[in-house]
Amino acid sequence: MLSQSKQAPKLTLGNVVEWSNSKSVLPASMLCKSVNGLNNDSRNTSCGEVFVALTTEKDDGHRYAADAIKRGASAAIVSVKKTDMFTDSEKKRLIAVNDPLKALQQIASCYRKTFDIPFIGITGSSGKTTSRSFISHVLKHKLTVGETSGNLNNHIGVPLSILKFKGNENVGVLEMGANHAHEIHLLSTIVKPTIGIITNIGYAHIGYFGSLSNIARAKLEIADGMNDKSGFILLNGDDPLLVKNARGMDKKIIFFGFSSRCRIRAVKEKLISGNSMGFEVDGMQYRLEMPGRHFIYCALAAICLGEYFGIERSLIAGALSSIRPASMRGTIEKKAGATFIVDCYNANPSSMKTAIRLLCDVAGKKKPVAIVGDMLELGKFSKRLHKALGRQLAAAGVRDILAVGEFASSVAEGAIESGMKAKNVRTAKNSDEAAISAKDMVNPGDIALLKGSRGVHLETVFEKF
Incomplete structure (x- = not known):
């Protein structure tokens, strides 16, 4: 049961410096300044935030630290190994640490402890x-x-x-x-x-x-x-x-x-x-x-x-x-005389199974159609699980299938092996190609499922109807 808690102290630059075990030359007058959070994206860094320069396989946040400061960041957390890339004036706003990511996590952990x-x-x-x-x-x-x-x-x-x-x-x-x-x-x-x-x-x-x-x-x-x-x-x-x-x-x-x-x-x-x-x-x-x-x-x-x-x-x-589904997370939309279950935010075998059940519930006695995209990040299980998806769709009694993406052929193979006629099972390499095929497959009065991983962009199919 909830107990009445006291308000946590405001996060300050002094906290950030202390909790990150940093080497900082920030003037003492700045250490009591409130911080409105940390941010690793210089494009939307706002006044009062601290920028964190994170290095990934694709990019290096140190390239954007100076820009973040210009946009209003109070300071920037950077690696001690990369302070030489900044001007003398920029160095006065740096919080230098051994590892910016670990510093971010440590700061958050310490801040969490202030909350009762x-x-x-x-x-x-x-x-x-x-x-x-x-x-x-x-x-x-x-x-x-x-x-x-x-x-x-x-x-x-x-x-x-x-x-x-x-x-x-x-x-x-x-x-x-x-x-x-x-x-x-x-x-x-x-x-x-x-x-x-x-x-x-x-x-x-x-x-x-x-x-x-x-x-x-x-x-x-x-x-x-x-x-x-x-x-x-x-x-x-x-x-x-x-x-x-x-x-x-x-x-x-x-x-x-x-x-x-x-x-x-x-x-x-x-x-x-x-x-x-x-x-x-x-x-x-x-x-x-x-x-x-x-x-x-x-x-x-x-x-x-x-x-x-x-x-x-x-x-x-x-x-x-009073809650309504978020965009692309199971909304039911009507377009071109058909009813679409638009669930394009993400997909995996478990959520596909749930979506197929929903499709059948909404369709009732009608024969629904399914437009399904790849389920990503399945590794060595990808072909087997996409083939299983085809079998599930066939067992559910869908009238037509349009499979989209790298593993579309595996979905089609599973559906046809389970008794669906080849003429009712289509494949497309990508969402643009699928949009053309879908217009020919989905008729007014149909109930259609749009479900796939985010990277397949099946919302494009719906938008082009």
Whole structure:
């Protein structure tokens, strides 16, 4: 339960210098100056921020540090090895460290410790952003919420998000994403979540992890930074890997989902209309103005946390019913006489399965069509999983398939092997080519799914109808 917390102290340049163990020549008069956060993009650095010069495989942030200062940055965190590239006047605004990335993470970790409030950490193969937005939306009915900025959920984004907090928050809600082992461990030790949430275990990024078991172990690292005995971990109780691994955890576990083991359990799920879902939890009716069981899972996590923080169930229900899907994340749109489920933000085998189920629910007795793009970052599993996608689409009874991208032929192969006629299965190299083929395939009155990884840009197909 939430306790009244004191306001955290304002972040200052002095804090940044101290916590980064830096070699700085900033004048003493500047050290008490408030900092409005840290930023690694000089193009949108604003007055009062500190620029962090990060080096990646593609670029070197040190090239933009001087520009960030000109745009109003109070100072720039740079590597001690690269201070010679700056003028004498620019050097007066530098905070020189051994490793700017580690300094960013250390500053965020120290700043987090100044907050005497609960932090909620969210990870999982899919549904992190939607769960975070649902939870934040519900909690804002009673609390001041600090949360992930945009989609900044990795080893860079999580620290940046924490450093955007103003100090007046009652609760923090942060996503934690990863595509390699031990990344969630790092983020958890920075965030120190009071409550951890794992949405599911799926094939997203399996090309990097190697197996579903490795993915599960990586997501369970969210518990590594939890040291508040009053906290708990909220797990999808319908996910067999999470249920299996929960047995060995020394934290309090609460399951959510549809199965009987779930303490937060949805029943009486129904599609109210093309755009709405209804369900019940402990006799309370809830409604979401967006179709799809995957949204109900996100709502269940929000219901649990809303009740935990003392928000009335009627307010929780009202908050959830007022949420609308974000662009390209499952919106239902009508265009050229057809109905489109536009879900082009990302895709993996688990979310594809959910999208196919939604397509069939919305279509009812109609034969739907599916325009599917590559599921990226599946590594050596790519061909097999795309072939399986083709089989799933055929089994779902879709009328036509248009597969787009490098693995389109694998989708087509799976569909045809499962009994679909070759004339009803098309392929396209890219979204521009797909847009031409889709116009010939989708007719007025059709129900069509548009689902693929972000890099395939299937929204182009919808835009050109």
